[in-house]
């Protein structure tokens with residue numbers, strides 16, 4: 534029986550073409566900047582997000598650390614949405630590595646840092662205060678159900694940040710999901726920010742790797758931070774080779790994942806006891822508290838059918854569609870949930 538793993542898009546496996554590209558990649562020492570495949574990827578990746586330069590990093594977390602730490606000074610304050618990945622899930626790296634203090638804000642609708650919210654959070658000049666120096670946004674915002682920041686929301690935030698002399702970093706782990714769902718180019722969402730990180734892994738299906746992009750000057754500094762983190766890699770062309778395929782061939786297909794997520798929502802929304810949240814891209818949150826069972830029981834019941842889901846809170850689950858999950862798999866998941874004994878009893 535096929536395993537249908539909806540826990541995250543981080544579970545994607547590389548395509549055959551990617552594996553072949555890894556095998557045949559031209560390689561060199563990337564710490565000497567002599568790996569031709571890495572150099573090609575970095576040039577193409579920079580263009581994709583409208584930036585002068587880009588750097589291949591090991592992970593999204595490493596990319597965010599490079600982005601945040603290389604544009605701030607020790608003791609500065611950075612402004613983050615309270616459910617952002619940087620704040621919640623990066624092991625306090627900005628505090629540990631950058632000696633930065635996080636100022637969290639509650640975003641409108643769980644994600645949006647409006648100019649007003651930003652204004653409230655920025656410190657004035659006072660001998661008691663740290664210096665506010667950067668704001669980071671997350672597009673798409675994972676914990677708010679994969680919602681994309683629109684071009685206009687992004688522009689408003691950036692223009693407000695400029696008034697306060699703040700740098701803007703975009704955690705764009707899923708920036709192409711945002712672009713595809715909004716029908717705009719990724720560049721439109723990123724070009725005005727100082728730095729953007731996006732993942733080649735996750736929905737783009739590479740086994741490893743993320744990109745951090747910005748001005749040439751910023752990338753020189755990010756390179757130092759990457760080296761400090763132990764992220765100076767040698768024949769990294771084996772990571773870059775599938776990255777080139779990801780940029781060329783895996784972006785447009787994200788629309789399929791979005792369609793599948795909508796299909797899943799539609800198939801589950803009429804089930805008594807289950808509430809589906811709004812779905813924007815490839816992430817669907819559902820709440821099963823109305824079934825009268827624990828999250829553990831729900832998870833175990835699905836696991837018996839080889840369906841894996843991850844819980845966010847006790848009875849709230851995040852279901853993520855991605856490369857390798859087909860329409861038929863979604864139909865199987867819907868049917869399986871419909872046939873769970875607790876659902877049947879409610880019907």
Ligand SMILES: Cc1ncc(COP(=O)(O)O)c(C=O)c1O
Pocket residue numbers: 543591592593594595597618619671673675704706707732734743
């Ligand atoms: C929004 C967001 N940013 C950053 C990351 C970090 O990426 P990585 O797991 O490659 O470190 C993730 C990972 O899931 C994420 O969802």
